[in-house]
Amino acid sequence: MAHEERSGEWSRLAAVEKARLINRSFPYTEPIQNWKEKGGKVMGYTCTYVPEEIIHAAGMLPVRITGGGKQIALTDADMQLHPKLCSFSRTCYQLVCQGDYSFLDGLIVGSTCDAMRRLFDAWKYYNTMPYTHIIDVPLVLNQEYALQRYTSLLKELVRELSGRFGVEITDKSLSESIAAVNRKRILLQKLYSWRKRRPAAITGAETMEILNAGFRMPLDQYEALLQQVLAELQKTERSVEGKIRLMVSGGPIDSVNFISDIEEAGAVVVVDESCMGIRHWSGLVDEDTDVQPLEAIARRYYSNLPCPRFSPHNVRIESVLSLAEEYAVDGVIQNVLHNCSCLTWDGALLARHLKAKEIPLLSLDMEYGAGLAGMLQTKVQAFLEIFETRRENAVS
Amino acid sequence: MQLVDYNPAKLNEAIFGMEAMYKHRKENPKSKSDELYYELLLKFLVRFTTATEKGNYRVGGGAFTPSEILAAMDIVLYPALPVAGIVANPQSLRQDMFNAALEIGLPAAVCSAQRMWAGAIALGYMPQPDIIVDTTHTCDDSLSGRLIADILDVPSYRIDRPLIYTEDAVSYYMAELQGFIHFLEDKTKRKLDWDRLEQAVEYSRQVDEIKKDIAEMRKAVPTPMRNRQMVSMEIVDFYWTGYPEAVEFYKVLRDEMRERVDTGKGGIPEERLRLLCFNLPPTHALKLLDWWEKEWGAVSIGEPLFTNMYRASELDPKKPLESLARKDFLGFCNCMYAPGEMLIEDCVRFAKEYKVDGGVWYAPVACRANDAMIGMVTDALQKRGGIPIVAFDCDYMDPAHVSEEQLRERTSVFFEMLKDRKVIRG
Numbered sequence: 001m002a003h004e005e006r007s008g009e010w011s012r013l014a015a016v017e018k019a020r021l022i023n024r025s026f027p028y029t030e031p032i033q034n035w036k037e038k039g040g041k042v043m044g045y046t047c048t049y050v051p052e053e054i055i056h057a058a059g060m061l062p063v064r065i066t067g068g069g070k071q072i073a074l075t076d077a078d079m080q081l082h083p084k085l086c087s088f089s090r091t092c093y094q095l096v097c098q099g100d101y102s103f104l105d106g107l108i109v110g111s112t113c114d115a116m117r118r119l120f121d122a123w124k125y126y127n128t129m130p131y132t133h134i135i136d137v138p139l140v141l142n143q144e145y146a147l148q149r150y151t152s153l154l155k156e157l158v159r160e161l162s163g164r165f166g167v168e169i170t171d172k173s174l175s176e177s178i179a180a181v182n183r184k185r186i187l188l189q190k191l192y193s194w195r196k197r198r199p200a201a202i203t204g205a206e207t208m209e210i211l212n213a214g215f216r217m218p219l220d221q222y223e224a225l226l227q228q229v230l231a232e233l234q235k236t237e238r239s240v241e242g243k244i245r246l247m248v249s250g251g252p253i254d255s256v257n258f259i260s261d262i263e264e265a266g267a268v269v270v271v272d273e274s275c276m277g278i279r280h281w282s283g284l285v286d287e288d289t290d291v292q293p294l295e296a297i298a299r300r301y302y303s304n305l306p307c308p309r310f311s312p313h314n315v316r317i318e319s320v321l322s323l324a325e326e327y328a329v330d331g332v333i334q335n336v337l338h339n340c341s342c343l344t345w346d347g348a349l350l351a352r353h354l355k356a357k358e359i360p361l362l363s364l365d366m367e368y369g370a371g372l373a374g375m376l377q378t379k380v381q382a383f384l385e386i387f388e389t390r391r392e393n394a395v396s
Numbered sequence: 397m398q399l400v401d402y403n404p405a406k407l408n409e410a411i412f413g414m415e416a417m418y419k420h421r422k423e424n425p426k427s428k429s430d431e432l433y434y435e436l437l438l439k440f441l442v443r444f445t446t447a448t449e450k451g452n453y454r455v456g457g458g459a460f461t462p463s464e465i466l467a468a469m470d471i472v473l474y475p476a477l478p479v480a481g482i483v484a485n486p487q488s489l490r491q492d493m494f495n496a497a498l499e500i501g502l503p504a505a506v507c508s509a510q511r512m513w514a515g516a517i518a519l520g521y522m523p524q525p526d527i528i529v530d531t532t533h534t535c536d537d538s539l540s541g542r543l544i545a546d547i548l549d550v551p552s553y554r555i556d557r558p559l560i561y562t563e564d565a566v567s568y569y570m571a572e573l574q575g576f577i578h579f580l581e582d583k584t585k586r587k588l589d590w591d592r593l594e595q596a597v598e599y600s601r602q603v604d605e606i607k608k609d610i611a612e613m614r615k616a617v618p619t620p621m622r623n624r625q626m627v628s629m630e631i632v633d634f635y636w637t638g639y640p641e642a643v644e645f646y647k648v649l650r651d652e653m654r655e656r657v658d659t660g661k662g663g664i665p666e667e668r669l670r671l672l673c674f675n676l677p678p679t680h681a682l683k684l685l686d687w688w689e690k691e692w693g694a695v696s697i698g699e700p701l702f703t704n705m706y707r708a709s710e711l712d713p714k715k716p717l718e719s720l721a722r723k724d725f726l727g728f729c730n731c732m733y734a735p736g737e738m739l740i741e742d743c744v745r746f747a748k749e750y751k752v753d754g755g756v757w758y759a760p761v762a763c764r765a766n767d768a769m770i771g772m773v774t775d776a777l778q779k780r781g782g783i784p785i786v787a788f789d790c791d792y793m794d795p796a797h798v799s800e801e802q803l804r805e806r807t808s809v810f811f812e813m814l815k816d817r818k819v820i821r822g
Contacts, residue, residue: 082767111559114536114765121736125772134735138568139532140556145571152564309532311554313542336503339764341536344503349543352501365505 015229016206019213026068028103031217035061047110049137051297056177058167064215067091069255071369086340087368088252089115096128106131112309113342141315151298174293178285180219187226188281195270199239204269205260243268244387250274250335251343261372266384271327279305308346317353331360338367397499400520406483407445414438429649433628440635447472453584458530458538467638468593469586474525475634476513481679483521500547507762508793510540524548533557534732535765553579561725569721594713596638601711606646613653615750618662619697620653623685668693672755674701678790681800692811697750700743740776747781754814757787786810
């Protein structure tokens with residue numbers, strides 16, 4: 001049962017309810033509809049390494065392509081892609097095939113994993129998108145030549161969009177877009193500071209609802225939504241008491257149900273180390289006017305919390321451990337997307353390092369959009385009992 | 397599970413077996429290339445097993461380590477997967493290796509090739525590599541390197557090869573290769589010999605030229621190459637890239653093929669079906685290739701995902717790093733890590749130029765990036781060439797997934813259809 005079906009008024013935060021209503025009409029949300037009706041163009045993107053600033057500077061609405069955090073029948077995707085490709089990529093593909101994303105004017109993919117590059121190949125081959133572009137993201141960190149390459153790939157994207165859509169993307173428009181997206185990031189930073197508190201003031205599920213809405217609405221409206229939720233948090237002095245603090249780590253996690261299922265078992269998810277979570281928004285673009293805006297964008301995206309495919313891997317491990325400490329997590333739940341090689345290998349490596357730091361970990365192999373039911377639910381409950389037992393022992 | 401100390405018994409057993417096979421080939425020659433193949437296998441195994449006692453390093457892991465660089469530093473390549481296949485004798489040991497891999501911390505739902513070699517090391521059948529190297533080419537399962545290195549507590553390095561071949565990508569990749577060299581120099585305290593690297597690249601250039609000739613000759617009807625020889629080519633590529641041994645093997649193979657073409661002979665007595673073989677059959681069922689020939693007169697005339705048949709690179713020994721970078725984009729298995737449209741166009745061209753009757757795709761379940769192309773390639777070949785393709789789920793290393801017998805049955809149905817189709821078409 002979906003979370004909103006279980007409790008009449010799910011969140012007492014009006015902003016979260018607003019976000020939920022927006023997300024309900026995924027993917028063609030009301031804000032996107034309004035945008036299109038005014039003649040605006042919408043550019044989909046699949047990956048954290050596709051800079052939304054560039055799309056924004058082109059005068060388009062950046063919309064993150066996801067599967068809506070739900071499981072659906074994948075008939076076309078299984079036939080045209082392959083059943084062994086991850087269910088996230090197939091769900092996105094299926095939605096495009098079904099026409100759910102027909103409002104898109106194009107799609108930009110980051111080549112950050114096998115599934116993404118094949119998704120791009122299939123979209124291109126079957127001509128399901130009016131425009132597609134892939135960014136051949138360099139996957140090595142801390143190298144100036146890699147940053148230079150990424151910058152030149154972004155310049156290529158700017159040229160492509162300009163040529164294809166007849167728009168002028170100038171340094172000025174990029175600077176304005178940087179400022180706008182940075183404002184969003186700062187507001188999200190503030191939101192996450194409420195999650196850092198002990199106890200946290202907002203649940204992971206509520207936050208996920210807010211995050212999801214942000215992928216499906218214009219930036220200025222999203223800013224207003226974030227400001228509303230921050231104001232409400234300030235006013236209500238909420239706290240999520242007595243809960244075990246968890247980090248959820250993984251890939252494309254945008255299922256509110258998954259997070260709320262964990263929280264209903266007795267936890268609060270205080271940080272989401274994932275593609276749509278903190279990895280999406282953390283880190284600002286340098287707005288120093290001495291720095292070329294496109295170079296500043298490249299540097300921010302390149303230097304951000306790395307995804308599992310990047311090397312050297314110690315950078316990622318250190319960043320995850322650092323997050324765990326910053327958010328004072330009691331433990332970590334890994335959502336390892338089934339058939340995702342990146343997350344599977346990364347998960348096993350991360351597990352070793354979390355174990356070395358004595359951070360309790362539960363690793364769940366899950367299909368995209370799946371909630372917790374049956375054995376998975378039992379595993380989470382058993383995992384959380386570890387902390388209860390520890391607390392009891394500490395008290396006695 | 398604790399790692400078991402390396403015991404050379406299994407590898408010594410493999411060498412012993414290889415010596416016997418080589419002796420048998422010498423006494424019962426089928427072809428010079430066949431004999432040379434076993435000689436080179438044996439030679440490599442001896443070099444591999446004696447590396448440490450000779451003060452040498454063993455570096456590798458993945459299939460696409462830039463071997464010429466290792467050759468120029470007198471480092472022995474560690475081709476983890478082929479060697480694991482060799483020590484898995486009897487084949488039932490493979491399951492032990494898979495289980496051992498799980499016990500040392502490898503996840504279950506990943507490429508069995510990675511699990512197999514890690515498991516072989518865990519059981520002490522193979523020595524530990526001194527350094528593990530992996531590359532983004534060909535797929536995400538190469539991310540195994542860092543985990544296995546962490547478990548074994550050895551240094552690891554990952555080389556990022558861009559997806560799309562452009563001049564900027566070549567420059568980037570050259571910087572990556574330079575970084576790899578620095579890393580090796582730091583870890584081994586050896587300096588790269590640039591003259592030797594030029595020599596290694598020159599050997600690879602010669603091999604590439606010969607491969608172009610071989611690719612062209614395979615167009616002939618009947619085709620002059622036997623199915624097993626595509627495996628031999630792959631193995632020699634793994635073991636001897638950057639060495640004169642690779643040149644010698646390819647010259648012998650080419651000359652044999654040339655003789656057949658000149659005399660109108662095929663690699664097999666009666667060629668009846670000409671096929672694209674997208675992936676090699678599972679390693680535990682390579683006898684399928686022999687069965688193809690004997691039972692059906694079926695030959696592979698091209699392996700779009702594997703052999704560098706149609707995109708030979710222009711190697712210049714005086715520009716060794718640039719040459720190696722281009723080679724990795726254009727050479728062996730280039731289509732596995734490239735835009736899908738490249739594979740599609742190559743297959744369509746292949747089908748026309750090589751007079752293909754059909755295609756067989758042995759699809760390992762964990763080869764997700766390749767498997768995701770089955771639909772597109774099948775669609776393109778059907779629409780643009782009228783060529784039918786069949787795909788069979790299998791596992792590259794794990795015989796428990798599907799047996800050789802089951803694959804024979806399924807392949808037979810397809811071959812029967814192709815045969816009838818050929819008769820109808822006249």
